[in-house]
Amino acid sequence: MVVKKQKQTKQSINRQELEARILRSAEIVFAEKGYNGSSMEAIAAVAKISKQNLIYYFSNKELLYKRVLKEMLDIWIEKLSFLEKDGDTPEQVIRRYVHEKMQLSRLYPNGSKVFAHEIISGAPMLKDYLVSHLKPQFERDVKLVKSWISKGLIADIDAEHLFFTIWAATQTYADFSLQMEVLLVKTSLDEDDFERAESAVTEFVMRALGAKKIN
Amino acid sequence: MVVKKQKQTKQSINRQELEARILRSAEIVFAEKGYNGSSMEAIAAVAKISKQNLIYYFSNKELLYKRVLKEMLDIWIEKLSFLEKDGDTPEQVIRRYVHEKMQLSRLYPNGSKVFAHEIISGAPMLKDYLVSHLKPQFERDVKLVKSWISKGLIADIDAEHLFFTIWAATQTYADFSLQMEVLLVKTSLDEDDFERAESAVTEFVMRALGAKKIN
């Protein structure tokens, strides 16, 4: 792809920084309030600019929302490519997959929540993207898992539902973190919690694959 | 508890029916739009009554929302008591637990979604309920699982995170059903899908517990 070389003026730098700050702010508000519950005013307040200025950068709410969603999804698609490196065993591939997904829950909890709100709501703004981007990757990954099964490398499990379970089990640490905080009596999930979570989920998945040795 | 005997007039019967219809309608709308995105007008439209009449039955939106949430949670708490019946093995208890949870996802997808929206949003109206009702049950259930571990009845797994994983893996079939429909190229998840899902999840959990035989 050709990227137009842009002169870096004081303005253009400010612009980039401010856009990024707006997107982060929007993510926070959308995660907490959903699309309808979030006002441009509230987002502007978090970004510490006026509402009118926010509208100058993102001319309307829907556009801003879609940008937030798309940023999250692009990161996911990128990080979760289920590629086999040479010499990797299925176990290694899946282990890395779970690790990456868990990282994403930890690093981008707000984006994850925005996505969750959107899917639960019937994905009015996202369905096309799911079909065009997520589905091909899903189908490729399922095919790979099935080939492992037919080669006898892993147990004969339900490949599609394996993915659903991995996604659910990892994403829950972003979306439902509040429930866990209440149950574990913590104000927020810390690094240790995520480590425990990751090793619990990893072990869970490894056993599902029929791995002989766990550690 | 003493229940006051109420005369069953034509009016009181209608009232009960209409209240129930309103609650079902509210559940549908809240599931799709979340609290903020749902208008009383929209709920009234689904229930096929006027907005004013809706307000006559439920004097404000917050109250209606809390009723919807509470109904769902009461059902969950009731169905998901992790009680050992005499002679049950841990495997049987957990198998039944997964089965019940899966049933709830199938039978009450809308209530589940309302709950999910609420938790993701930081549970502004639910935190107290979680602490007072869900937490004690969780702690009791975790204790039981840990006792099984110490008796060597099941593998040495992380009890807390086992629950988180089971909840996530089962609830995802209600909350994220749209994503699955897209990926599996279906208009809705049918009975077969739920059966496949349940047996996949059950098998995963059973393996995690270290069960020797799967089928």
Next chain:
DNA sequence: GTTATTGCTGACCGAAAAGACAAGTTCAAA
């Protein structure tokens, strides 16, 4: 049948929010 209670509706209000618009300010290039 008369009265009291319950159920229901149309008209209205105030608050919040999206966005348009115009005016002013800062900055970079000539």
Next chain:
DNA sequence: TTTGAACTTGTCTTTTCGGTCAGCAATAAC
């Protein structure tokens, strides 16, 4: 230093929404 573009803000309009209120209609109690 001037000029035009990029940036910022205050004001205003329109729409949506939660909720009130007065009055009408149906039903139950006597």
